[in-house]
Amino acid sequence: EPEVTQTPSHQVTQMGQEVILRCVPISNHLYFYWYRQILGQKVEFLVSFYNNEISEKSEIFDDQFSVERPDGSNFTLKIRSTKLEDSAMYFCASTWEGSRNEQYFGPGTRLTVT
Amino acid sequence: LAKTTQPISMDSYEGQEVNITCSHNNIATNDYITWYQQFPSQGPRFIIQGYKTKVTNEVASLFIPADRKSSTLSLPRVSLSDTAVYYCLVGDNFNKFYFGSGTKLNVKP
Numbered sequence: 611e612p613e614v615t616q617t618p619s620h621q622v623t624q625m626g627q628e629v630i631l632r633c634v635p636i637s638n639h640l641y642f643y644w645y646r647q648i649l650g651q652k653v654e655f656l657v658s659f660y661n662n663e664i665s666e667k668s669e670i671f672d673d674q675f676s677v678e679r680p681d682g683s684n685f686t687l688k689i690r691s692t693k694l695e696d697s698a699m700y701f702c703a704s705t706w707e708g709s710r711n712e713q714y715f716g717p718g719t720r721l722t723v724t
Numbered sequence: 725l726a727k728t729t730q731p732i733s734m735d736s737y738e739g740q741e742v743n744i745t746c747s748h749n750n751i752a753t754n755d756y757i758t759w760y761q762q763f764p765s766q767g768p769r770f771i772i773q774g775y776k777t778k779v780t781n782e783v784a785s786l787f788i789p790a791d792r793k794s795s796t797l798s799l800p801r802v803s804l805s806d807t808a809v810y811y812c813l814v815g816d817n818f819n820k821f822y823f824g825s826g827t828k829l830n831v832k833p
Contacts, residue, residue, distance in 0.1 A: 614767075645821070653768060653811075653823040666820040701767045711758040711813070713821065715767025 612636045614716035616702050622722045623692055631687045631719045633702030641710055642685045643703040644677065646670070647718075653701070659685065692723045728812045733828040742799045744827050746812030749793045754816040757788060757795045762809045762826070771810075772797070799829075807831045 615634045623629050635642050644656040658665040659677055676688045685704075689696055699720050703713040729747040736742045748757065756775050760768040772779055774786040774795070785798040799806060809826040 643821075652825050653762070653821075655820045655822060658820055668820065699765070703767070709773070711756050711773050711815070712770045713768075715769065718765070718767055720765075 614702055614704055614714050616700075616716040616719050618719060619717065620720045620722070622724065625694060625723055626691050629689050629692055629721065631689075631700050631702075631721070633685045633687070633704075633716055634683050635685055635702065635704030636706075636714055637683070639704035639706050639714070641665075641705045641707075642677075642679070643705075643713060644687045645701045645703065645715075646698040647701065648698045656687070689721075692721075694723050697721055697723045728814055728824055730810075730812055730824065730827045732825065733830065735830050735832060736802055737832050738803055739801050742802050742806075742829060742831075744797045744799075744810055744812075744829070745794055746797070747794050748812070748814045751792050751814050752816065755792075755814050756816065757786065757792075758813045758815075759784070759786065759797045760811045760813065760823075762811065768811065768823070802829075802831045804831050804833060 617632045642659040645653050646656055647653045655668050657667045657671045657677055674690045678686050699718045701718045702716040705713045756773055758773040759771045761771050762768040772781055772784050772786045774788050776788050779786045787796045807830055809828050811823050811826040813821055
């Protein structure tokens with residue numbers, strides 16, 4: 611069964627550093643998403659991406675965040691200058707045109723900012 | 725997006741049927757009801773989706789009354805591995821999902 615993959619599984623970085631989280635969505639999917647989940651809290655929507663542009667973004671997704679689909683397979687989330695409060699699990703998800711409610715989530719990247 | 729309300733937690737025993745109800749009084753005509761499951765340190769996993777009446781798949785059933793202001797996720801004969809958080813979401817071809825706090829199901833032996 612095809613699945614969404616994410617790398618790295620765990621990233622430790624110092625405050626102020628840039629990080630790039632990588633995702634490989636399912637190959638025939640067209641809609642891509644990033645979410646985050648701070649430990650013990652609910653899953654929070656960050657951004658959705660379709661046709662090489664952002665469709666929707668939440669208030670969390672400020673100028674420090676950016677997304678890119680640099681080639682036909684990868685989907686990346688960049689945080690330009692990390693803050694302590696960016697420490698969280700980051701999940702990538704993808705889905706297809708037929709049922710956008712049925713999103714496929716990756717295993718997540720645990721980001722720790724020290 | 726319609727706001728949803730679910731119980732914070734539920735306990736059950738192995739082999740029992742579990743029903744988790746979600747209220748969505750402000751559901752819109754085009755909205756679908758979708759349920760997700762999340763295990764600790766994993767991404768949410770799609771369980772089932774429905775619009776009205778009853779939907780069943782290999783994992784669960786979803787019951788939706790005629791007024792669609794609530795829905796019930798039914799898990800038949802739960803096992804310890806069904807211990808997870810279950811989320812109810814309501815919307816129309818989501819461009820953004822808003823997860824609530826979900827229902828933490830604890831299955832005991």
